[in-house]
Amino acid sequence: MKGAGSVPVQASLQDNKGFHLDVKAMLIAAIVAFLLVFNVFPMAYLVFRSFFGENGFTLETFKRIYTYPLNWNALRNTLVTAGLSMVFGVMIAFPLAWLVGRTDMYGRKFFRTLFVMTYMVPPYVGAMAWLRLLNPRVGTLNVFLANLFGLSGNPFNIYSIGGLVWVLTTFYYPYAFITISRAMEKMDPSLEEASKISGASPLKTVMTVTFPIMLPSIVAAGLLVFVSAASCYGIPSIIGAPGQIDTVTTRIIDYVYVGSAEGLTDATTLAVSLMIIANLVLYVSTFICGKKQYITVSGKSTRPNIVELGKWRLPVTLMVSAFALIVVVIPFATVAMTSFTTNLGKPLTAANFTTRYWRILFTRKGILDTVKNSLISASVAATAGIVISCVMAWLLTRTRAKGRHIPDFLITVGSGTPSVVIALALIMTMSGRFGINIYNTLTIMIVAYMVKYLLMGMRTVVSAMSQIHPSLEEAALISGAEWQRGFRDVTLPLIAPSVVAGWFLIFMPSFYELTMSTLLYSTDTKTIGYELFTYQTYHSQQTASAIATGILGMVVIVNWILNRLTRGEFSI
Amino acid sequence: MSSITLTDVTKSYGSVQVIQKFSSVFKDREFVTLLGPSGCGKTTMLRMIAGFEKPTTGEIKIDDTTVSSGGKFIPPNRRGIGMVFQSYAVWPHMNVFENVAYPLKIQRVPRAEIKQRVADILEAVHLSQYIERMPNELSGGQQQRVALGRALVCSPRVLLLDEPLSNLDAKLRESMRFEIKDVQKRFGITVVYVTHDQTEAMAMSDRVIVFNKGAVQQMDSPMNIYRSPANQFVADFVGKINFIHGVASGGRIEFPGGQGMAYSGEKRGPVVVAVRPENMTMRTDKGILRGTLSQAYYLGDTNDCRVDMDGIALRVIAAGHTYGQIDVGSPLWLDFDEYLVFDDDGVDQTKILS
Structure with a gap:
């Protein structure tokens, strides 16, 4: 009966005032309409186009595409690299999330911030860094290791499947880390205590209680890594191209760049293959999980109990530090150093030091324009996205409106769709053929970013809302406040840190987005992500590094500011 | 107002x-x-x-x-x-x-x-x-x-x-x-x-x-x-109570074990006699029902007892100072003056269902 009581009266208020337009139904309809136009319809059209040529249903294009061994290779490479990144990413993220969230390891807060911040930097920056570190001939780390162990040759070659997996893993595990830690922090600690009191050791408890309960979140996290890695363009393009390793994404973009109608059809067909794979993974993982919903994971916020590591406390901290050093500090330091280096062939010494590229960053109009474009499109996407997220959070946690799970489902599917597929679908449908022409505008970017990144924002706000007991709002109502006033005085201040965090989770990936921008940009709407990629690939690695370091600096500063503003409550 | x-x-x-x-x-x-x-x-x-x-x-x-x-x-x-x-x-x-x-x-x-x-x-x-x-x-x-x-x-x-x-x-x-x-x-x-x-x-x-x-x-x-x-x-939800099933006929209620008690009410047929534990007194001389003291707990202010009456466990709460006056296992008599009689329709009405 308590549960049944958590439905608010807003709807009844509307009834009372005599107008019967149901606000909830209207909101749902508006969000669904947006998603239908910009998400469902484009995808459906993409699938349609791949199967229907001018003379009706045909599998011709599929046949043509897969007669090229190159495409088969690309498909295999995508599956192998994304699959391995998913496995390794989760294998890294789960213990890290547990150590950071649930143990007394030293510097937990610091490490948490560090790993989360990795989410906020462009993954292709990792490719730039590792390229410098593990270049088979002159890679800094390669040379260092060869000298250290007296090897005849350099131990690593970044231009390989292994190299690709390494970079994909080290830059996509934060997606899994965020998803898993959020669930872990909400888990009812008494479940683990019950295991311990039954005589299980801490490790046994993790394996028999924590892990199984977390399984749905772990699967969701793995999926996120898989789809992100499979649809990544920057990393396979920067690392794969020199090693002649193609992935489906790079092939699709190559086809689009061919520009012909046939090229576009081929791209479509490949994209549909990618989409089918992503959906298959989604389906299989939901099937394995059996739609398990553990009540204990969501719901009221409980203070997680802290596992004491005892004699392992220092060694574990050292291990995590070493991991952070290799995966976060060294790559970022490399990129930062590159931006100050005149001659890339030589080490960074006083003679080889320059601020030229930083001056370029702050003065060249081309770069500044792309920064402006990215700022505008990412801000609009984040703001519109967070508004939808808040509405969805309200609908999902405070109402029992019929159909409220439809937009929730569509948003999830949108996020699970590879970026390159989204972009291609938007190009096919939004360039005037169906009455909407937003091609070559910032709007199409904004739409693409929203379809792709809405989920992260929504999940953040929903989880914050679900932790606010409805009676807090009811208490405002009974105190005489109209529900709008109650929302402003009670709900909003309590979810504000999460709203800000959610905004940022949409803003950051949109800001540096590369894959979709590569397909959607026009001369006037180039984004910083694309500009950076162009510099890295064609012009000047140093300028690219300066841009990347700039983004890095921005992430650190904004993080710090938000932390101060929300008195340390800002967390992702 | x-x-x-x-x-x-x-x-x-x-x-x-x-x-x-x-x-x-x-x-x-x-x-x-x-x-x-x-x-x-x-x-x-x-x-x-x-x-x-x-x-x-x-x-x-x-x-x-x-x-x-x-x-x-x-x-x-x-x-x-x-x-x-x-x-x-x-x-x-x-x-x-x-x-x-x-x-x-x-x-x-x-x-x-x-x-x-x-x-x-x-x-x-x-x-x-x-x-x-x-x-x-x-x-x-x-x-x-x-x-x-x-x-x-x-x-x-x-x-x-x-x-x-x-x-x-x-x-x-x-x-x-x-x-x-x-x-x-x-x-x-x-x-x-x-x-x-x-x-x-x-x-x-x-x-x-x-x-x-x-x-x-x-x-x-x-x-x-x-x-x-x-x-x-x-009766069951508010306070503590004993239910004893029996059959009422003119002037008496008979219990399954063979005992019975005088009854002047109007009910006939299957009935339930409800007695609060504190309304029962245990005595060694003659009372209404015979039984055996099976458990006794000293709770300070009260003496919380279980009495076995022909296989039916009855709870009796007596004053604390009575603890030990009757040995566990000894036969005794139960006496009570305040009780209720309900019709027994065979359904357990005390079940809490929502």
Whole structure:
């Protein structure tokens, strides 16, 4: 009966005032309409186009595409690299999330911030860094290791499947880390205590209680890594191209760049293959999980109990530090150093030091324009996205409106769709053929970013809302406040840190987005992500590094500011 | 000067009816308790009075104002009601003063007056020294007082309390009972109190309404609820009771084991004799029923015993000093003068179902 009581009266208020337009139904309809136009319809059209040529249903294009061994290779490479990144990413993220969230390891807060911040930097920056570190001939780390162990040759070659997996893993595990830690922090600690009191050791408890309960979140996290890695363009393009390793994404973009109608059809067909794979993974993982919903994971916020590591406390901290050093500090330091280096062939010494590229960053109009474009499109996407997220959070946690799970489902599917597929679908449908022409505008970017990144924002706000007991709002109502006033005085201040965090989770990936921008940009709407990629690939690695370091600096500063503003409550 | 009038109120969720037709008038300054097991509909009833739920049918009036009926519905924020929630619902981002002052701020009461009235209320709920504290710096009992203060600060016509003491420890619960009763008398308000704790209901109420499965079982003073329960459910839910099944025929009730007792009532056929443990006395000379003392526990103020009567375990509560007067395992006689006889329809009416 308590549960049944958590439905608010807003709807009844509307009834009372005599107008019967149901606000909830209207909101749902508006969000669904947006998603239908910009998400469902484009995808459906993409699938349609791949199967229907001018003379009706045909599998011709599929046949043509897969007669090229190159495409088969690309498909295999995508599956192998994304699959391995998913496995390794989760294998890294789960213990890290547990150590950071649930143990007394030293510097937990610091490490948490560090790993989360990795989410906020462009993954292709990792490719730039590792390229410098593990270049088979002159890679800094390669040379260092060869000298250290007296090897005849350099131990690593970044231009390989292994190299690709390494970079994909080290830059996509934060997606899994965020998803898993959020669930872990909400888990009812008494479940683990019950295991311990039954005589299980801490490790046994993790394996028999924590892990199984977390399984749905772990699967969701793995999926996120898989789809992100499979649809990544920057990393396979920067690392794969020199090693002649193609992935489906790079092939699709190559086809689009061919520009012909046939090229576009081929791209479509490949994209549909990618989409089918992503959906298959989604389906299989939901099937394995059996739609398990553990009540204990969501719901009221409980203070997680802290596992004491005892004699392992220092060694574990050292291990995590070493991991952070290799995966976060060294790559970022490399990129930062590159931006100050005149001659890339030589080490960074006083003679080889320059601020030229930083001056370029702050003065060249081309770069500044792309920064402006990215700022505008990412801000609009984040703001519109967070508004939808808040509405969805309200609908999902405070109402029992019929159909409220439809937009929730569509948003999830949108996020699970590879970026390159989204972009291609938007190009096919939004360039005037169906009455909407937003091609070559910032709007199409904004739409693409929203379809792709809405989920992260929504999940953040929903989880914050679900932790606010409805009676807090009811208490405002009974105190005489109209529900709008109650929302402003009670709900909003309590979810504000999460709203800000959610905004940022949409803003950051949109800001540096590369894959979709590569397909959607026009001369006037180039984004910083694309500009950076162009510099890295064609012009000047140093300028690219300066841009990347700039983004890095921005992430650190904004993080710090938000932390101060929300008195340390800002967390992702 | 506040009464609550409920007329033919029902509530359904879809096809499930959670409140059967209910009518009653809660009089001015009356302390009414809705008592029942969890899931019985008592909280839903309270939330309908508050305006958080809309009755499916029926009418609710506060004084002469219809707050809910058919097309008319006054939302909770315009009902002028105070309410204390089970979870207290003290806002974590506001300190004690801000929490309590909130209803006054909504009413745009001048700042100086807010200060005075909050100070007065905090005095009344013994929180004066905590005025600057944040909720997470308060104990459960203190948070509960904040919630009470916030509910009272506007001098509401009606105060609703939804299991306000269930999250407190036993000692505190007992003392809060008296404080709430005291506050009610001092402010002269009508209180509707929801609880599943029969002792709370007994201690505070002018009238107790016992609910089960969405239907009223009995509506009466605490003493009548206890001494003349309307049915086996009420008898069992309020206080402790022994049920002995038997068959009534002219002048006697026979029990399965062969014993019987004199009976002058009108019931015939299968019956249930209900006797409260404290109304039974154990004696060594002749009483009504024979049995054997099977267990005895010394609880200080009482001697809590189990007596085996032909295979039926009966609970007997005697005064503490009687402990040890009869040895465990010894035969004894049971005597009782206050008991009830219900018809036995074969259905266990004491089962709590929701």
